[in-house]
Amino acid sequence: MRLTRVPLYPNHSSSRAGRILNYASFAASATVLGGDALRGVDAVWVYNSPITVSLPLLTHTKLGRVPIFLHVQDLWPDSLMESGMFPGGKAGAVAGALMRRIVRVTEKRSAVVGVISPSVRDLILTRHPEISPSKIVYVPNPTDESLFRPVSEFRNGAAQHGPQGQFTLMYVGAIGDVQGLETLLDAAEKLKSLTHIRFSIVGDGIARSRLERDVRGRGLTNVTFAGRISKHSVPSVMASADAQLVSLSGSEFLRHTTPSKIASLLASEVPIIGHIAGDGAKLLQASGAAINVEPGDADALAAAVEEMAGLSVLDRNRMAASGRQFYNLNLSAQVAAHTIVEALKGSMSE
Known part of the structure; x- marks a missing residue:
């Protein structure tokens, strides 16, 4: 070439x-x-x-x-x-x-x-x-298939992703206005009494400082920010969480958008919580790897997080495997x- x-x-x-x-x-x-x-x-x-x-x-x-x-x-x-x-x-x-x-x-x-x-x-x-x-x-x-492979390859054989009984939902990516991550903070506030559920936001962008101030102002000790990481570090960082979040705000234009992140998550064989509408939501539903809610609905997002946290590791692994198979057959x-x-x-x- x-x-x-x-x-x-x-x-x-x-x-x-x-x-x-x-x-x-x-x-x-x-x-x-x-x-x-x-x-x-x-x-x-x-x-x-x-x-x-x-x-x-x-x-x-x-x-x-x-x-x-x-x-x-x-x-x-x-x-x-x-x-x-x-x-x-x-x-x-x-x-x-x-x-x-x-x-x-x-x-x-x-x-x-x-x-x-x-x-x-x-x-x-x-x-x-x-x-x-x-x-x-x-x-x-x-996606970049040399990088985004099943996260189990990055876990060094560990049976659990974090402390026993703890569930971590992770968002990795740009932190801008179109991601609609304010709703994630609203959901985190609704779930802050459930001390075993944690939220990790990894990345950077124009909305990061505003969201960090909001977390401090609300006293959300269940939400952490990890900052920008290199692309090559993403798989190993994702391997430390129990599920991944893909999120977009609910504008009409974004309903016609399929974030590239969806393919990366499906290829990575992880269970997914979607906070997205339109084509992206339909893709997640077809994959069998996700629980999806409409953008802006904090109650539904909190319920989805609690539902995912309540699943067994085996059930979440089945969802993840379904997503990987869907990627191989349709998106590779x-x-x-x-x-x-x-x-x-x-x-x-x-």
């Missing part, structure tokens, strides 16, 4: 100008310097986020004459609006209209459009009715690669 790198302005901050420079610099450099890498190829798979990848993509495939598998990761401009980085007023309206036009052209020129959440297919067809439904396929993202890299290749073959034979 040949890898071609092009220069860009690195920026993943909350700065609007920095993000624009990041997106635009890749689009410009890939358009100018990426032609050789795509010369003579039979097909192109593109990770479609951000929207600016459309410029080098359409340039080097001669507006789609080379078959394109467009793997849609985010809805644009929706995802930008949800992040709070989208301009308001007339400038925002103009930018939104331009982005929608770019999205429409790119999807129309692609041989296959892959979606990582099933409901995104319906949104695309509603917004762009001229696109044939047959060219849209569901291809969820696999092998399954995704097969779907992409077969979809491209089908489009090229038409």
Whole structure:
């Protein structure tokens, strides 16, 4: 495999100008310097986020004459609006209209459009009715399978994950507004009399300091924060808990989102508590590995935690094994690669 790198302005901050420079610099450099890498190829798979990848993509495939598998990761401009980085007023309206036009052209020129959440297919067809439904396929993202393996491999043979009789629910990941972790604190407050139930929040983000102040203000001694850890430390840290939490707030846009974390947790063979709606909730339900509740419902979340804590280790292990099996059959890299290749073959034979 040949890898071609092009220069860009690195920026993943909350700065609007920095993000624009990041997106635009890749689009410009890939358009100018990426032609050789795509010369003579039979097909192109593109990770479609951000929207600016459309410029080098359409340039080097001669507006789609080379078959394109467009793997849609985010809805644009929706995802930008949800992040709070989208301009308001007339400038925002103009930018939104331009982005929608770019999205429409790119999807129309692609041989296959892959979606990582099933409901995104319906949104695309509603917004762009001229696109044939047959060219849209569901291809969820696999996780890093070299890293996210059954957590039992990281427990060094220990029979219990923590002190005998104690149950720990862990959240690992970004701590931002869209994660809706305020509801987790509400649930923790409702359960603070159950001293065997603990909550561990691992990670960092813009909401962390606010949540830490809230924990101190409420005197929630059953909640701890572990801070940022390296990606390679995640499996061994997860192995110290009894169940994992996946959480998103209840906005309408997020109902069409499937967090990549779900695949990682299923591959890790852990029991899961979901605090999520829409496509993510349906995926957890299908996996058999989770108890899920609607976002924002602290009573339901507290009940789910108490229910999970009341299960035997054997029952939780059965849930976890079901999730791992579901991942292997539906979400693995092998399954995704097969779907992409077969979809491209089908489009090229038409």
